Amino acid sequence: MIEKIKGFRDFYPEDMLVRENLFGTMRKCARLFGFLPIDYPSLELLDLFRTKSGDELLSQTYSFTDKGKREVTLIPEATPSTVRLMGSRKDLPRPVKWYSIPKLWRYEEPQSGRTREHSQFNADIFGDSSPEADAEIIGLACETLESLGLKGSFEVRINHRQIMEKIMNMLGTKDLVAGLNIIDRYRKETRENMLEELTQNLGSSKNAGLLIEFLSDKSKASEIAKTIHKHFPSLDLSELVKGIDETIRILESWGYSNLVFDPATVRGLTYYTGIVFEGFDINGKYRSIFGGGRYDNLTGLISGQDMAAVGFGMGDAVLENLLREKELWVIPRERSRYLIIPMKEETRKYALELAGSLRKSGVDCSTMNNVKSLSNSLKSASSGLYTHAIIVGPKEMETGKVTVRDLSSGNQEEKRMDEIH
RNA sequence: GCCGGGUUGGGGUAGUGGGUAUCCUUGGGGACUGUGGAUCCCCGGACCCGGGUUCAAUUCCCGGACCCGGCCCCA
Numbered sequence: 001m002i003e004k005i006k007g008f009r010d011f012y013p014e015d016m017l018v019r020e021n022l023f024g025t026m027r028k029c030a031r032l033f034g035f036l037p038i039d040y041p042s043l044e045l046l047d048l049f050r051t052k053s054g055d056e057l058l059s060q061t062y063s064f065t066d067k068g069k070r071e072v073t074l075i076p077e078a079t080p081s082t083v084r085l086m087g088s089r090k091d092l093p094r095p096v097k098w099y100s101i102p103k104l105w106r107y108e109e110p111q112s113g114r115t116r117e118h119s120q121f122n123a124d125i126f127g128d129s130s131p132e133a134d135a136e137i138i139g140l141a142c143e144t145l146e147s148l149g150l151k152g153s154f155e156v157r158i159n160h161r162q163i164m165e166k167i168m169n170m171l172g173t174k175d176l177v178a179g180l181n182i183i184d185r186y187r188k189e190t191r192e193n194m195l196e197e198l199t200q201n202l203g204s205s206k207n208a209g210l211l212i213e214f215l216s217d218k219s220k221a222s223e224i225a226k227t228i229h230k231h232f233p234s235l236d237l238s239e240l241v242k243g244i245d246e247t248i249r250i251l252e253s254w255g256y257s258n259l260v261f262d263p264a265t266v267r268g269l270t271y272y273t274g275i276v277f278e279g280f281d282i283n284g285k286y287r288s289i290f291g292g293g294r295y296d297n298l299t300g301l302i303s304g305q306d307m308a309a310v311g312f313g314m315g316d317a318v319l320e321n322l323l324r325e326k327e328l329w330v331i332p333r334e335r336s337r338y339l340i341i342p343m344k345e346e347t348r349k350y351a352l353e354l355a356g357s358l359r360k361s362g363v364d365c366s367t368m369n370n371v372k373s374l375s376n377s378l379k380s381a382s383s384g385l386y387t388h389a390i391i392v393g394p395k396e397m398e399t400g401k402v403t404v405r406d407l408s409s410g411n412q413e414e415k416r417m418d419e420i421h
Numbered sequence: 422g423c424c425g426g427g428u429u430g431g432g433g434u435a436g437u438g439g440g441u442a443u444c445c446u447u448g449g450g451g452a453c454u455g456u457g458g459a460u461c462c463c464c465g466g467a468c469c470c471g472g473g474u475u476c477a478a479u480u481c482c483c484g485g486a487c488c489c490g491g492c493c494c495c496a
Contacts, residue, residue: 108422110488184495287495291496343454373454373456375457379459382458383458405456410456
Protein backbone atom coordinates (compact mmCIF):
# COMPACT_ATOMS: atom_id res chain seq x y z
CA MET A 1 0.00 0.00 0.00
CA ILE A 2 1.49 3.30 -1.08
CA GLU A 3 0.83 6.16 1.29
CA LYS A 4 -0.43 9.48 0.16
CA ILE A 5 1.77 12.52 0.41
CA LYS A 6 1.92 14.30 3.75
CA GLY A 7 -0.55 17.11 4.16
CA PHE A 8 -2.73 16.10 1.21
CA ARG A 9 -6.28 14.85 1.55
CA ASP A 10 -8.42 12.18 -0.06
CA PHE A 11 -12.12 12.82 -0.41
CA TYR A 12 -14.75 10.09 -0.47
CA PRO A 13 -18.30 10.51 -1.74
CA GLU A 14 -19.73 11.34 1.69
CA ASP A 15 -17.44 14.38 1.79
CA MET A 16 -17.43 15.17 -1.93
CA LEU A 17 -21.20 15.53 -1.99
CA VAL A 18 -20.84 18.16 0.71
CA ARG A 19 -17.86 19.79 -0.97
CA GLU A 20 -19.58 20.01 -4.34
CA ASN A 21 -22.46 21.70 -2.62
CA LEU A 22 -20.05 24.04 -0.81
CA PHE A 23 -18.32 25.07 -4.04
CA GLY A 24 -21.70 25.34 -5.71
CA THR A 25 -22.78 27.83 -3.08
CA MET A 26 -19.60 29.84 -3.65
CA ARG A 27 -20.19 29.94 -7.40
CA LYS A 28 -23.84 30.82 -6.94
CA CYS A 29 -23.02 33.71 -4.61
CA ALA A 30 -20.24 34.98 -6.86
CA ARG A 31 -22.67 35.07 -9.77
CA LEU A 32 -25.28 36.84 -7.61
CA PHE A 33 -22.73 39.61 -7.10
CA GLY A 34 -21.92 39.77 -10.79
CA PHE A 35 -18.57 37.95 -10.73
CA LEU A 36 -17.53 35.72 -13.64
CA PRO A 37 -15.41 32.59 -13.48
CA ILE A 38 -11.79 32.22 -14.53
CA ASP A 39 -9.20 29.49 -14.11
CA TYR A 40 -5.43 29.25 -14.57
CA PRO A 41 -2.62 26.69 -14.34
CA SER A 42 -1.74 24.95 -11.12
CA LEU A 43 1.89 25.32 -12.10
CA GLU A 44 3.46 28.72 -12.71
CA LEU A 45 6.94 30.14 -13.06
CA LEU A 46 8.34 30.84 -9.65
CA ASP A 47 9.10 34.39 -10.80
CA LEU A 48 5.39 35.19 -10.73
CA PHE A 49 5.55 34.94 -6.96
CA ARG A 50 9.00 36.46 -6.57
CA THR A 51 7.67 39.81 -7.65
CA LYS A 52 5.64 40.48 -4.59
CA SER A 53 7.10 38.34 -1.89
CA GLY A 54 10.26 37.69 -0.03
CA ASP A 55 12.33 34.60 0.57
CA GLU A 56 10.07 33.56 3.40
CA LEU A 57 7.14 32.85 1.10
CA LEU A 58 9.32 31.31 -1.55
CA SER A 59 10.74 28.86 0.95
CA GLN A 60 7.20 27.67 1.60
CA THR A 61 6.27 26.97 -2.00
CA TYR A 62 5.99 23.53 -3.53
CA SER A 63 8.57 24.37 -6.19
CA PHE A 64 11.11 22.53 -8.31
CA THR A 65 13.13 22.76 -11.49
CA ASP A 66 11.36 21.10 -14.42
CA LYS A 67 12.90 19.09 -17.25
CA GLY A 68 13.40 22.26 -19.26
CA LYS A 69 15.41 23.72 -16.36
CA ARG A 70 12.66 26.19 -15.52
CA GLU A 71 12.01 27.11 -11.90
CA VAL A 72 8.33 26.38 -11.44
CA THR A 73 5.99 26.09 -8.50
CA LEU A 74 2.59 24.78 -7.63
CA ILE A 75 0.72 28.01 -7.05
CA PRO A 76 0.69 29.05 -3.38
CA GLU A 77 -1.96 31.73 -3.87
CA ALA A 78 -4.44 32.90 -6.44
CA THR A 79 -3.85 36.61 -6.73
CA PRO A 80 -0.69 36.71 -8.89
CA SER A 81 -2.21 34.39 -11.49
CA THR A 82 -5.42 36.38 -11.49
CA VAL A 83 -3.46 39.59 -11.98
CA ARG A 84 -1.46 37.95 -14.78
CA LEU A 85 -4.69 37.10 -16.61
CA MET A 86 -5.89 40.62 -16.04
CA GLY A 87 -2.73 42.09 -17.47
CA SER A 88 -3.05 40.06 -20.66
CA ARG A 89 -6.48 41.39 -21.48
CA LYS A 90 -6.29 45.13 -21.57
CA ASP A 91 -9.38 45.24 -23.79
CA LEU A 92 -11.77 44.29 -21.01
CA PRO A 93 -14.28 46.92 -19.91
CA ARG A 94 -13.86 47.80 -16.27
CA PRO A 95 -14.54 47.05 -13.59
CA VAL A 96 -13.55 43.44 -14.08
CA LYS A 97 -15.09 41.12 -11.50
CA TRP A 98 -13.68 37.60 -11.47
CA TYR A 99 -13.82 34.60 -9.20
CA SER A 100 -12.08 31.23 -9.12
CA ILE A 101 -11.83 28.19 -6.88
CA PRO A 102 -8.30 26.91 -7.44
CA LYS A 103 -6.35 24.36 -5.49
CA LEU A 104 -3.36 25.97 -3.80
CA TRP A 105 -0.24 24.47 -2.27
CA ARG A 106 2.12 25.44 0.49
CA TYR A 107 5.07 23.44 1.76
CA GLU A 108 4.54 23.82 5.47
CA GLU A 109 3.87 21.65 8.47
CA PRO A 110 0.20 20.70 8.44
CA GLN A 111 -1.89 21.68 11.43
CA SER A 112 -5.48 22.35 12.32
CA GLY A 113 -7.17 24.22 9.49
CA ARG A 114 -4.06 24.10 7.34
CA THR A 115 -3.00 21.44 4.87
CA ARG A 116 -0.38 21.40 2.12
CA GLU A 117 -3.09 21.35 -0.52
CA HIS A 118 -6.32 23.24 -0.19
CA SER A 119 -9.04 24.82 -2.23
CA GLN A 120 -9.67 28.51 -1.97
CA PHE A 121 -12.60 30.61 -3.12
CA ASN A 122 -11.10 33.75 -4.57
CA ALA A 123 -12.78 36.90 -5.86
CA ASP A 124 -11.34 40.16 -7.11
CA ILE A 125 -12.49 43.44 -8.60
CA PHE A 126 -10.09 45.30 -10.88
CA GLY A 127 -10.33 48.87 -12.02
CA ASP A 128 -12.67 50.15 -9.35
CA SER A 129 -11.23 52.03 -6.40
CA SER A 130 -14.55 53.01 -4.87
CA PRO A 131 -15.78 52.16 -1.37
CA GLU A 132 -18.61 50.40 -3.17
CA ALA A 133 -16.17 47.91 -4.69
CA ASP A 134 -14.74 47.21 -1.24
CA ALA A 135 -18.27 46.61 -0.04
CA GLU A 136 -19.02 44.21 -2.86
CA ILE A 137 -15.98 42.12 -2.04
CA ILE A 138 -16.71 41.91 1.67
CA GLY A 139 -20.40 41.50 0.92
CA LEU A 140 -19.72 38.50 -1.29
CA ALA A 141 -17.66 36.86 1.46
CA CYS A 142 -20.46 37.50 3.98
CA GLU A 143 -23.20 36.33 1.65
CA THR A 144 -21.34 33.09 0.99
CA LEU A 145 -21.01 32.32 4.68
CA GLU A 146 -24.63 33.24 5.34
CA SER A 147 -25.79 31.02 2.48
CA LEU A 148 -23.94 28.19 4.14
CA GLY A 149 -25.95 28.73 7.31
CA LEU A 150 -23.31 30.65 9.25
CA LYS A 151 -25.20 33.90 9.75
CA GLY A 152 -24.39 35.12 13.25
CA SER A 153 -21.52 32.67 13.61
CA PHE A 154 -18.81 34.94 12.26
CA GLU A 155 -17.54 38.50 12.45
CA VAL A 156 -15.62 40.59 9.97
CA ARG A 157 -12.68 42.49 11.41
CA ILE A 158 -11.98 45.54 9.32
CA ASN A 159 -9.10 47.98 9.25
CA HIS A 160 -7.30 50.20 6.80
CA ARG A 161 -3.62 50.05 5.96
CA GLN A 162 -3.23 53.80 5.48
CA ILE A 163 -4.89 54.53 8.79
CA MET A 164 -2.40 52.25 10.50
CA GLU A 165 0.50 53.74 8.56
CA LYS A 166 -0.47 57.26 9.55
CA ILE A 167 -0.75 56.23 13.17
CA MET A 168 2.54 54.33 13.13
CA ASN A 169 4.33 57.24 11.52
CA MET A 170 2.89 59.65 14.03
CA LEU A 171 4.11 57.39 16.83
CA GLY A 172 7.57 57.45 15.30
CA THR A 173 8.02 54.01 13.76
CA LYS A 174 11.52 53.25 12.54
CA ASP A 175 10.40 50.46 10.26
CA LEU A 176 6.78 50.49 9.13
CA VAL A 177 6.70 47.00 7.59
CA ALA A 178 8.31 45.46 10.66
CA GLY A 179 5.92 47.40 12.85
CA LEU A 180 2.86 46.12 11.05
CA ASN A 181 4.31 42.64 11.29
CA ILE A 182 4.50 42.97 15.06
CA ILE A 183 0.90 44.23 15.16
CA ASP A 184 -0.16 41.24 13.06
CA ARG A 185 0.94 38.96 15.91
CA TYR A 186 -0.91 41.01 18.51
CA ARG A 187 -3.33 38.29 19.60
CA LYS A 188 -0.65 35.63 19.83
CA GLU A 189 1.91 37.46 21.91
CA THR A 190 1.95 38.39 25.55
CA ARG A 191 1.47 42.00 26.45
CA GLU A 192 5.04 42.16 27.76
CA ASN A 193 6.54 40.94 24.50
CA MET A 194 4.31 43.31 22.55
CA LEU A 195 5.36 46.25 24.64
CA GLU A 196 9.01 45.34 24.27
CA GLU A 197 8.90 44.85 20.52
CA LEU A 198 6.83 47.93 19.86
CA THR A 199 9.00 50.04 22.13
CA GLN A 200 11.93 48.91 20.03
CA ASN A 201 10.07 49.72 16.82
CA LEU A 202 8.73 53.09 17.92
CA GLY A 203 11.65 54.09 20.05
CA SER A 204 9.28 55.10 22.84
CA SER A 205 7.70 52.97 25.51
CA LYS A 206 5.07 55.61 26.07
CA ASN A 207 3.95 55.45 22.44
CA ALA A 208 4.14 51.67 22.49
CA GLY A 209 1.74 51.71 25.42
CA LEU A 210 -0.62 54.07 23.59
CA LEU A 211 -0.55 51.81 20.55
CA ILE A 212 -1.30 48.69 22.56
CA GLU A 213 -4.28 50.42 24.16
CA PHE A 214 -5.50 51.23 20.67
CA LEU A 215 -4.89 47.70 19.34
CA SER A 216 -6.95 46.15 22.08
CA ASP A 217 -9.89 48.44 21.40
CA LYS A 218 -12.05 46.40 19.03
CA SER A 219 -15.20 48.43 18.41
CA LYS A 220 -18.30 48.56 16.27
CA ALA A 221 -17.37 49.25 12.69
CA SER A 222 -19.62 52.25 12.56
CA GLU A 223 -17.58 53.99 15.25
CA ILE A 224 -14.18 54.08 13.63
CA ALA A 225 -13.78 57.84 13.76
CA LYS A 226 -14.84 57.91 17.37
CA THR A 227 -12.45 55.16 18.36
CA ILE A 228 -9.49 56.72 16.62
CA HIS A 229 -10.25 60.13 18.05
CA LYS A 230 -10.46 58.61 21.53
CA HIS A 231 -6.91 57.29 21.31
CA PHE A 232 -5.29 59.89 19.07
CA PRO A 233 -7.24 63.15 19.38
CA SER A 234 -4.68 65.19 17.45
CA LEU A 235 -4.77 62.99 14.37
CA ASP A 236 -7.03 63.96 11.47
CA LEU A 237 -7.86 60.94 9.32
CA SER A 238 -11.28 62.11 8.24
CA GLU A 239 -10.61 61.59 4.51
CA LEU A 240 -9.56 57.97 5.00
CA VAL A 241 -12.30 57.24 7.48
CA LYS A 242 -14.89 58.65 5.12
CA GLY A 243 -14.24 55.92 2.57
CA ILE A 244 -14.24 53.06 5.00
CA ASP A 245 -17.34 54.45 6.70
CA GLU A 246 -19.10 54.42 3.35
CA THR A 247 -18.12 50.79 2.76
CA ILE A 248 -19.47 49.81 6.15
CA ARG A 249 -22.67 51.78 5.66
CA ILE A 250 -23.30 49.92 2.40
CA LEU A 251 -22.63 46.54 3.96
CA GLU A 252 -25.01 47.29 6.81
CA SER A 253 -27.67 48.45 4.37
CA TRP A 254 -27.37 45.05 2.69
CA GLY A 255 -28.00 43.39 6.02
CA TYR A 256 -24.54 42.11 6.87
CA SER A 257 -23.88 42.47 10.55
CA ASN A 258 -21.05 41.65 12.96
CA LEU A 259 -18.73 44.14 11.32
CA VAL A 260 -16.07 45.39 13.71
CA PHE A 261 -13.23 47.85 13.54
CA ASP A 262 -10.16 45.96 14.68
CA PRO A 263 -6.87 47.90 14.77
CA ALA A 264 -4.97 44.63 15.26
CA THR A 265 -6.03 43.31 11.86
CA VAL A 266 -3.36 44.46 9.42
CA ARG A 267 -2.67 41.33 7.33
CA GLY A 268 0.84 40.04 6.86
CA LEU A 269 1.29 40.78 3.20
CA THR A 270 3.11 43.94 2.32
CA TYR A 271 1.16 44.76 -0.80
CA TYR A 272 -2.10 45.94 0.74
CA THR A 273 -2.77 49.60 0.25
CA GLY A 274 -6.23 50.26 1.61
CA ILE A 275 -8.96 48.43 3.42
CA VAL A 276 -7.97 45.08 4.96
CA PHE A 277 -10.31 42.56 6.56
CA GLU A 278 -10.53 39.09 7.98
CA GLY A 279 -13.49 36.88 8.81
CA PHE A 280 -13.39 34.92 12.07
CA ASP A 281 -15.74 32.59 13.83
CA ILE A 282 -17.46 34.46 16.62
CA ASN A 283 -15.69 32.44 19.33
CA GLY A 284 -12.26 33.03 17.87
CA LYS A 285 -11.56 29.33 18.00
CA TYR A 286 -10.21 28.88 14.49
CA ARG A 287 -7.87 30.59 12.10
CA SER A 288 -9.38 33.20 9.82
CA ILE A 289 -12.17 31.95 7.55
CA PHE A 290 -11.39 34.47 4.88
CA GLY A 291 -9.14 37.46 4.43
CA GLY A 292 -8.33 40.11 1.91
CA GLY A 293 -8.03 43.76 1.12
CA ARG A 294 -7.18 46.40 -1.41
CA TYR A 295 -3.90 46.11 -3.31
CA ASP A 296 -3.77 48.95 -5.81
CA ASN A 297 -0.06 48.62 -6.63
CA LEU A 298 0.33 44.91 -7.25
CA THR A 299 -1.04 44.86 -10.79
CA GLY A 300 1.66 47.35 -11.76
CA LEU A 301 4.36 45.08 -10.39
CA ILE A 302 3.12 42.03 -12.25
CA SER A 303 1.50 43.36 -15.41
CA GLY A 304 3.23 46.69 -15.78
CA GLN A 305 0.03 48.65 -15.60
CA ASP A 306 -1.25 50.10 -12.35
CA MET A 307 -4.82 49.27 -11.61
CA ALA A 308 -7.05 49.45 -8.60
CA ALA A 309 -7.75 46.01 -7.16
CA VAL A 310 -9.51 44.53 -4.19
CA GLY A 311 -10.16 40.90 -3.37
CA PHE A 312 -10.43 38.11 -0.85
CA GLY A 313 -9.59 34.46 -0.43
CA MET A 314 -11.58 31.88 1.54
CA GLY A 315 -10.00 28.50 2.18
CA ASP A 316 -11.90 25.26 2.50
CA ALA A 317 -10.09 23.87 5.56
CA VAL A 318 -11.14 26.31 8.27
CA LEU A 319 -14.57 26.53 6.72
CA GLU A 320 -14.95 22.78 7.04
CA ASN A 321 -13.89 22.90 10.70
CA LEU A 322 -16.53 25.51 11.41
CA LEU A 323 -19.30 23.87 9.40
CA ARG A 324 -18.66 20.57 11.15
CA GLU A 325 -18.81 22.26 14.54
CA LYS A 326 -22.16 23.80 13.63
CA GLU A 327 -23.34 20.42 12.32
CA LEU A 328 -23.77 21.95 8.88
CA TRP A 329 -21.36 19.53 7.19
CA VAL A 330 -24.17 17.36 5.88
CA ILE A 331 -24.99 15.81 2.54
CA PRO A 332 -27.52 18.19 1.03
CA ARG A 333 -31.00 17.04 0.31
CA GLU A 334 -30.88 16.48 -3.39
CA ARG A 335 -32.36 14.48 -6.21
CA SER A 336 -33.36 10.90 -5.65
CA ARG A 337 -31.02 8.06 -6.50
CA TYR A 338 -32.78 4.87 -7.52
CA LEU A 339 -31.64 1.26 -7.45
CA ILE A 340 -33.60 -1.00 -9.75
CA ILE A 341 -33.91 -4.49 -8.29
CA PRO A 342 -34.84 -7.34 -10.62
CA MET A 343 -36.69 -10.05 -8.70
CA LYS A 344 -36.06 -12.88 -11.14
CA GLU A 345 -33.57 -13.74 -13.82
CA GLU A 346 -36.21 -13.11 -16.45
CA THR A 347 -36.74 -9.54 -15.30
CA ARG A 348 -33.09 -8.46 -15.55
CA LYS A 349 -33.38 -7.36 -19.14
CA TYR A 350 -36.53 -5.41 -18.33
CA ALA A 351 -34.70 -3.71 -15.46
CA LEU A 352 -32.00 -2.55 -17.85
CA GLU A 353 -34.54 -1.20 -20.32
CA LEU A 354 -36.22 0.62 -17.49
CA ALA A 355 -32.89 2.14 -16.43
CA GLY A 356 -32.26 3.27 -19.98
CA SER A 357 -35.51 5.15 -20.31
CA LEU A 358 -35.34 6.62 -16.80
CA ARG A 359 -31.93 8.08 -17.63
CA LYS A 360 -33.27 9.59 -20.83
CA SER A 361 -35.77 11.45 -18.70
CA GLY A 362 -33.08 12.63 -16.29
CA VAL A 363 -33.52 10.23 -13.40
CA ASP A 364 -30.38 9.04 -11.53
CA CYS A 365 -30.47 5.27 -11.32
CA SER A 366 -28.45 2.08 -11.15
CA THR A 367 -29.48 -1.50 -11.72
CA MET A 368 -28.67 -4.40 -9.47
CA ASN A 369 -26.94 -6.78 -11.80
CA ASN A 370 -27.54 -10.02 -9.98
CA VAL A 371 -30.62 -11.63 -8.54
CA LYS A 372 -30.78 -12.22 -4.82
CA SER A 373 -33.60 -12.73 -2.37
CA LEU A 374 -35.58 -9.56 -1.98
CA SER A 375 -34.57 -9.04 1.63
CA ASN A 376 -30.90 -9.34 0.69
CA SER A 377 -31.41 -6.97 -2.21
CA LEU A 378 -33.08 -4.43 0.02
CA LYS A 379 -30.21 -4.77 2.42
CA SER A 380 -27.75 -3.91 -0.34
CA ALA A 381 -29.93 -1.06 -1.46
CA SER A 382 -30.01 0.47 2.00
CA SER A 383 -26.27 1.07 2.22
CA GLY A 384 -26.91 4.80 1.87
CA LEU A 385 -26.03 5.05 -1.79
CA TYR A 386 -29.68 5.12 -2.81
CA THR A 387 -32.79 6.95 -1.71
CA HIS A 388 -35.27 4.60 -3.40
CA ALA A 389 -35.48 1.05 -4.62
CA ILE A 390 -37.48 0.12 -7.68
CA ILE A 391 -38.66 -3.45 -7.50
CA VAL A 392 -39.40 -5.19 -10.79
CA GLY A 393 -40.63 -8.76 -11.00
CA PRO A 394 -42.94 -10.66 -13.30
CA LYS A 395 -45.93 -8.84 -11.83
CA GLU A 396 -44.50 -5.44 -12.71
CA MET A 397 -43.55 -6.61 -16.16
CA GLU A 398 -47.16 -7.56 -16.77
CA THR A 399 -48.82 -4.42 -15.41
CA GLY A 400 -46.21 -1.99 -16.74
CA LYS A 401 -46.02 -0.37 -13.34
CA VAL A 402 -43.18 -0.71 -10.85
CA THR A 403 -42.96 -0.81 -7.07
CA VAL A 404 -41.06 2.17 -5.72
CA ARG A 405 -39.85 1.89 -2.14
CA ASP A 406 -38.64 4.89 -0.16
CA LEU A 407 -35.59 3.48 1.57
CA SER A 408 -35.64 5.91 4.47
CA SER A 409 -39.30 5.54 5.41
CA GLY A 410 -40.03 2.05 4.07
CA ASN A 411 -43.16 3.35 2.35
CA GLN A 412 -43.76 2.01 -1.10
CA GLU A 413 -46.22 2.47 -3.89
CA GLU A 414 -47.01 1.34 -7.38
CA LYS A 415 -45.98 3.88 -9.99
CA ARG A 416 -45.98 4.27 -13.71
CA MET A 417 -42.61 4.99 -15.16
CA ASP A 418 -43.47 8.57 -16.03
CA GLU A 419 -44.34 9.16 -12.40
CA ILE A 420 -40.76 8.56 -11.32
CA HIS A 421 -38.47 11.55 -11.05
C1' G B 422 12.54 23.98 9.94
C1' C B 423 11.31 23.18 15.47
C1' C B 424 8.25 20.94 19.74
C1' G B 425 4.49 17.47 22.03
C1' G B 426 1.15 13.14 21.56
C1' G B 427 -0.08 9.08 18.57
C1' U B 428 0.14 4.53 14.79
C1' U B 429 -2.81 -3.34 15.66
C1' G B 430 -7.62 -5.83 9.25
C1' G B 431 -11.51 -0.71 5.37
C1' G B 432 -13.46 1.64 10.38
C1' G B 433 -13.45 0.99 15.86
C1' U B 434 -10.75 -1.95 19.41
C1' A B 435 -8.36 -6.04 23.06
C1' G B 436 -3.73 -8.07 24.18
C1' U B 437 1.31 -10.00 24.52
C1' G B 438 9.30 -10.57 25.11
C1' G B 439 7.59 -16.94 22.76
C1' G B 440 2.51 -21.00 20.08
C1' U B 441 -3.13 -20.15 14.88
C1' A B 442 -3.17 -12.00 17.69
C1' U B 443 -9.18 -10.61 20.56
C1' C B 444 -13.92 -8.70 19.81
C1' C B 445 -17.39 -5.49 17.14
C1' U B 446 -18.37 -3.47 12.50
C1' U B 447 -17.74 -3.09 7.28
C1' G B 448 -16.82 -6.08 2.76
C1' G B 449 -17.56 -10.87 -0.27
C1' G B 450 -20.32 -15.58 -0.70
C1' G B 451 -24.36 -18.89 0.73
C1' A B 452 -29.17 -20.55 3.10
C1' C B 453 -33.85 -18.23 3.10
C1' U B 454 -37.68 -18.62 -3.53
C1' G B 455 -42.01 -10.77 -3.51
C1' U B 456 -40.81 -7.09 1.33
C1' G B 457 -37.93 -10.14 8.54
C1' G B 458 -33.37 -3.36 4.74
C1' A B 459 -33.89 -9.60 9.29
C1' U B 460 -31.70 -14.27 11.14
C1' C B 461 -28.16 -18.22 10.53
C1' C B 462 -23.61 -20.29 8.15
C1' C B 463 -18.92 -19.60 5.52
C1' C B 464 -14.86 -16.49 3.74
C1' G B 465 -11.34 -12.41 3.15
C1' G B 466 -8.53 -8.75 5.75
C1' A B 467 -3.89 -5.95 10.58
C1' C B 468 0.71 -5.57 14.59
C1' C B 469 3.66 1.69 9.90
C1' C B 470 9.02 1.19 8.01
C1' G B 471 14.34 0.46 9.07
C1' G B 472 18.10 -0.63 12.53
C1' G B 473 19.45 -2.28 17.59
C1' U B 474 19.02 -5.36 22.24
C1' U B 475 17.57 -10.67 22.70
C1' C B 476 17.78 -17.63 21.85
C1' A B 477 13.17 -14.99 20.45
C1' A B 478 10.42 -8.16 19.13
C1' U B 479 3.88 -6.63 17.19
C1' U B 480 5.64 -5.82 22.40
C1' C B 481 11.77 -2.89 24.82
C1' C B 482 15.46 1.01 22.68
C1' C B 483 16.99 4.39 18.55
C1' G B 484 15.95 6.57 13.84
C1' G B 485 12.43 7.56 9.88
C1' A B 486 7.54 8.00 7.67
C1' C B 487 2.65 9.32 8.35
C1' C B 488 -1.55 11.22 11.50
C1' C B 489 -3.30 14.84 15.33
C1' G B 490 -2.07 19.34 17.74
C1' G B 491 1.28 23.64 18.76
C1' C B 492 5.48 27.11 17.17
C1' C B 493 7.47 29.83 12.91
C1' C B 494 4.86 31.91 8.89
C1' C B 495 0.54 33.07 6.67
C1' A B 496 -1.04 33.40 0.56
